[in-house]
Amino acid sequence: MLTRQLGGNPAGTATLMTSWLLIEQPGPWPADALEQTLASVFGPGRLDGPRAAGLRPLLIRRPGRHQRDPDAPHTVFVGSGVPGNRWLEKIEVADLADLASLDVAAVAAGVPGHGERVDGPLFLVCTHGTKDVCCAVLGRPLAGVLGQNHPGRAWEVSHVGGDRWAGNLLVVPDGFLHGQLDPGEAALVAKSALVGQVVAEQLRGRTSAPSPWAQFAEIAVRKSFGLRGVDSVLAVDERPGEGDEVRVVTVQGLDNLYEVTVARTVATASGASRCSGVITPPAYTTRSIEALVRAGERWFRVGSTVPSGIPDRTGRASLTGGRA
Numbered sequence: 001m002l003t004r005q006l007g008g009n010p011a012g013t014a015t016l017m018t019s020w021l022l023i024e025q026p027g028p029w030p031a032d033a034l035e036q037t038l039a040s041v042f043g044p045g046r047l048d049g050p051r052a053a054g055l056r057p058l059l060i061r062r063p064g065r066h067q068r069d070p071d072a073p074h075t076v077f078v079g080s081g082v083p084g085n086r087w088l089e090k091i092e093v094a095d096l097a098d099l100a101s102l103d104v105a106a107v108a109a110g111v112p113g114h115g116e117r118v119d120g121p122l123f124l125v126c127t128h129g130t131k132d133v134c135c136a137v138l139g140r141p142l143a144g145v146l147g148q149n150h151p152g153r154a155w156e157v158s159h160v161g162g163d164r165w166a167g168n169l170l171v172v173p174d175g176f177l178h179g180q181l182d183p184g185e186a187a188l189v190a191k192s193a194l195v196g197q198v199v200a201e202q203l204r205g206r207t208s209a210p211s212p213w214a215q216f217a218e219i220a221v222r223k224s225f226g227l228r229g230v231d232s233v234l235a236v237d238e239r240p241g242e243g244d245e246v247r248v249v250t251v252q253g254l255d256n257l258y259e260v261t262v263a264r265t266v267a268t269a270s271g272a273s274r275c276s277g278v279i280t281p282p283a284y285t286t287r288s289i290e291a292l293v294r295a296g297e298r299w300f301r302v303g304s305t306v307p308s309g310i311p312d313r314t315g316r317a318s319l320t321g322g323r324a
Contacts, residue, residue: 008164010179012216012262012284014205015161018054019108020172022077022124022157023096025059026069031130034059034158041099050108054208059158060124063140063147077122078102080110081175082208083231088122088173091115121193123150124157124170125186132163142167145183146190154190165204174230177204197228214238216284217249217260224289227253246287257299261287 025037038047038057047057060077074096079088089112093099102114125143129136139156146154146169160170165179169186171193178189180202189199200222205215214235227233236257237250245264250257265283292299 009284010165010202010204011219012205012212013162013165013179014177014207014209014215015056016054017056017175017207018082019056019080019110020078021055021057021104021107022060023057023099024061024075026061026072029059029128029130029158037096041096047104050104053108055104055108058124058160060155063143063154063156077118078107078114079173080112081173082110083234085110086173086175087112088118089115090118121153121171121174123154123190123193124172125154126158126160126166126168127156128159132166134166135159135163135168138167141183142169142181142186145187149187150190162204174198175207177207178202179204192228196230198222198230200228209235211238211247212264212284213247213262214249216262217251220260220286220289221251221253221258225253257292259290259292259301263287
């Protein structure tokens with residue numbers, strides 16, 4: 001875990017994914033295994049629109065020895081990870097060609113109704129060693145532990161992005177990507193996910209968040225205020241800050257709002273990795289977290305002047321204006 005040794009923080013590095021098409025493909029995976037599988041099922045350009053809309057196709061296989069039985073059916077999962085519209089469904093197909101009739105545009109749009117409903121999360125560990133050896137070296141121990149603890153819920157998965165953060169664990173349909181995990185940390189993430197909680201340590205981000213700054217800001221609020229619920233924290237607005245790489249993200253934490261100023265800086269530490277050559281971890285920092293208070297239908301920073309005539313959070317009108 002060279003990136004961890006260099007002080008790299010995975011917060012704000014999750015790959016954008018708002019929905020999933022998870023296709024069971026047992027056996028070894030070459031580097032282009034996903035594209036080979038998709039090309040054999042869907043016509044040219046068929047997935048371009050859904051992918052642009054946030055659909056992430058991935059291959060999955062059961063943890064353990066990778067043997068392919070040509071007569072065995074394939075398990076396929078489809079789902080959405082958008083807050084307020086999280087769902088997961090299971091499809092069994094005798095031949096992957098049967099997936100050609102799947103309405104992938106509807107899946108990408110977050111519309112369910114394609115298969116059997118699945119309750120509870122899946123735990124997807126990247127072990128795609130032909131993409132990056134560290135995904136196999138660091139991912140397989142995680143997959144093994146989770147496979148023993150949660151049979152049927154734990155799967156190995158193809159490349160999810162960010163090999164430098166291996167071992168990577170994606171929880172669906174919650175939509176949280178964790179990185180730099182060891183087996184014990186992965187077990188804690190899974191245990192927490194089963195009761196609707198998110199472990200903020202080593203969290204790369206919510207995959208449906210609109211930007212790395214939003215991901216980082218959500219994690220900062222989670223850590224600062226101890227918020228662990230899946231839906232306890234949500235970035236609701238983002239605007240430029242003072243500086244080219246600075247954003248001010250408004251984050252809802254339960255019933256409160258916070259303005260989080262996040263800066264992306266140039267990383268200085270780097271090192272040679274057996275996985276991906278030279279690693280220079282990205283660096284996001286929290287410049288400030290300011291609580292907002294509600295007055296009428298508007299929110300104000302603590303200490304700012306509330307215009308006269310606007311009721312405060314108790315419903316009493318401010319006749320002369322005042323400090324929030």
